[in-house]
Amino acid sequence: MKPEARLEALSEFLKAQRSKLHPHTVGLPPGTRRRTPGLRREEVATLAGVSTTWYTWLEQGRDIKVSPSVLDAIAGALQLNTDERKYLYALALEPGSHMKPANEAEDTVISPSLRRILDELKYCPTIISDRKCQIVGWNAAAAHVFLNFDLIPASERNMIELLFNKKELRSLAVNWEHFVRGFLSIFRAYYGQYVADPWYSDFIDKMTHQYPDFLELWNASDVSSAPEVMIEFRHARAGKMLFNLTSLQVQGATDLRCSVYTPVQDSSTETKLSKLMNGSH
Numbered sequence: 001m002k003p004e005a006r007l008e009a010l011s012e013f014l015k016a017q018r019s020k021l022h023p024h025t026v027g028l029p030p031g032t033r034r035r036t037p038g039l040r041r042e043e044v045a046t047l048a049g050v051s052t053t054w055y056t057w058l059e060q061g062r063d064i065k066v067s068p069s070v071l072d073a074i075a076g077a078l079q080l081n082t083d084e085r086k087y088l089y090a091l092a093l094e095p096g097s098h099m100k101p102a103n104e105a106e107d108t109v110i111s112p113s114l115r116r117i118l119d120e121l122k123y124c125p126t127i128i129s130d131r132k133c134q135i136v137g138w139n140a141a142a143a144h145v146f147l148n149f150d151l152i153p154a155s156e157r158n159m160i161e162l163l164f165n166k167k168e169l170r171s172l173a174v175n176w177e178h179f180v181r182g183f184l185s186i187f188r189a190y191y192g193q194y195v196a197d198p199w200y201s202d203f204i205d206k207m208t209h210q211y212p213d214f215l216e217l218w219n220a221s222d223v224s225s226a227p228e229v230m231i232e233f234r235h236a237r238a239g240k241m242l243f244n245l246t247s248l249q250v251q252g253a254t255d256l257r258c259s260v261y262t263p264v265q266d267s268s269t270e271t272k273l274s275k276l277m278n279g280s281h
Contacts, residue, residue, distance in 0.1 A: 005201040010091040011061035017078045047077035087192030110137040131255040164211040174232040184221035238272040
């Protein structure tokens with residue numbers, strides 16, 4: 001990522017996190033009427049123990065010296081969680097250590113053991129993706145619930161982009177925006193971790209220009225390396241289906257993620273999925 005893009009991302013993140021907080025949540029008096037939601041810059045600076053001018057420069061994306069101890073104070077003032085702190089540090093500190101090695105192969109091969117795990121999760125739609133949210137593996141259940149990924153060229157199997165350009169996925173989740181934000185929170189965690197890789201800023205620019213609703217959702221997205229949520233689908237053939245999404249990191253040389261959609265217990269989801277996969281629908 002170019003320094004300008006990194007600092008712009010830092011600026012946007014700080015503004016977004018500041019807007020989420022209110023005086024009463026951090027022990028400050030409400031004060032006079034506010035023109036913008038959330039805390040003021042001077043209030044964040046006071047909570048962090050830094051000057052308003054310095055914090056303003058940081059939030060404006062100026063190229064200034066930042067120490068880990070001051071970032072700790074900023075993170076505390078903004079009440080950041082662990083993933084959000086990692087994201088802040090990656091954007092604010094000198095980049096480079098998280099850059100993917102240039103000689104690392106782009107193509108990812110699913111190991112036989114991981115392939116077996118996919119197949120064993122018969123009635124749990126499961127997708128394996130890389131650090132760019134590129135889909136590199138899936139099981140039969142995922143193909144029935146989401147898309148037949150075999151029909152999509154490998155270069156076009158990016159989960160983020162598919163959520164925006166495939167009408168089947170736009171209509172699948174009852175709350176599509178909630179569904180998308182879950183994936184964007186994961187993507188943002190990767191974005192912070194691999195801040196030196198220009199692919200991310202290029203991808204965000206492309207999505208912003210091609211899909212009018214992307215930027216608002218991206219700016220509103222949280223940072224989470226493993227969100228766990230319940231999702232309600234309205235499948236075109238199977239009807240209402242309820243799944244718990246669990247996101248797991250696959251340990252090893254490649255940065256892979258396993259997203260498992262487990263049918264909600266005491267719902268009819270597994271029965272419906274079984275019928276769908278066996279051609280009863």
